[in-house]
Amino acid sequence: MGDSTDDSSIAAHSAQSDTGHDEDEDQGGFFRRIIGAFSPTDGTEGAEDQADHPVQHAVPGLRNLRDMAVEDVAIPKAEIVSAPVNVSKDDLVDLFRDSGMSRLPVYDGTLDTPIGMIHLKDFALRHGFNGQAAKSDFCLKQMLRPLLFVPPSMPIGVLLQKMQAERRHMALVIDEYGGVDGLVTIEDLIEQVVGEIEDEHDVDDDQYYTRESPGCYLAVAKTPLDEFEQEIGLSLTDTEEVDEEEIDTLGGLVFMLLGRVPVRGEVVEHPSGAVIEVMEADPRRIKRLRVRLPGHTDG
Structure with a gap:
């Protein structure tokens, strides 16, 4: 959308001009x-x-x-x-x-x-x-x-x-x-x-997530769950709402919790207390997420 401080969209994202100098x-x-x-x-x-x-x-x-x-x-x-x-x-x-x-x-x-x-x-x-x-x-x-x-x-x-x-x-x-x-x-x-175009605000393909601040991570939807859980020291699959055998990425986790593809800006509360915010998505897939761990959800 609306174009992800490009992200981006947008939503999102992120392009147009009327002058000959753009x-x-x-x-x-x-x-x-x-x-x-x-x-x-x-x-x-x-x-x-x-x-x-x-x-x-x-x-x-x-x-x-x-x-x-x-x-x-x-x-x-x-x-x-x-x-x-x-x-x-x-x-x-x-x-x-x-x-x-x-x-x-x-x-x-x-x-x-x-x-x-x-x-x-x-x-x-x-x-x-x-x-x-x-x-x-x-x-x-x-x-x-x-x-x-x-x-x-x-x-x-x-x-x-x-x-x-x-x-x-x-x-x-x-x-x-x-x-x-x-x-x-x-x-x-x-x-x-x-194919998909990523800009300087996107996480690199070989870097699934980055820590924005203590207890807050920006991650791509394809981030492997086991790798991310090891990083944060918290299990996101050990709950009744999540079938560990059916998902292996953060995007899959959000989809399972909601039962649908979320819209940009939607916030998902994980049973563990973590809060997952959808930073970028289109009607077909989730792209980027922000994960705030328990105790850091107000940051």
Whole structure:
């Protein structure tokens, strides 16, 4: 979503610009090469194919640009991290920090009335880094950038091409009634071609977890349970609610406790007293977790 202080999303995460001086200006050649191979000649052919042959758990590859629709990769509305137009400066800082996103949709009243997007860079350059703008001068409307609106049936290759042409890194998915149905970023689309993209805020593949503070760990969902239990000195599987033989990762543990894939920001209380917060997830899988051990749950 909404894009994981990138994380990221977002939710989550974490990309869009309106000026000729943003980071997406150098990406045109790459986009044109991958779009040209498999994007349909018009915006309806791929949509009809998608309706007859829905794609689930697709393997990354160029073919997905034609075979997958926006609705297959979009973040659901319930998981979108957004900001009201009357948000205070301090609350906006908290939203960026807690979500890990660099771009947030802004709405007036409800999310079904989006009015633009706020970019962390615009906000930081105007009000951060010891900027000269006074707190009383904070006006979110003056920093908004336009949003891109797309239907859920649009092939992702067509959307990728549109994003490249209009220099947008984020789009809102609009349903048949004009309401917001989801959110998709350019990273979500590219991941369908090249696989999962991790940034500098992600835990390295060979490093399953890191200790943020005493009793608090940031971990990827595929962290082996036995290795993590040895690190924290606490068993997370020796309870009636958990079948040790059926799970071997932290993500599997959360899924077993809930009986479903959680949404970003959801907090799961483990029977041992540990608290597990879902830092990053999409509709198909859990990605990152924060684990607070008993006695450290308020940190």
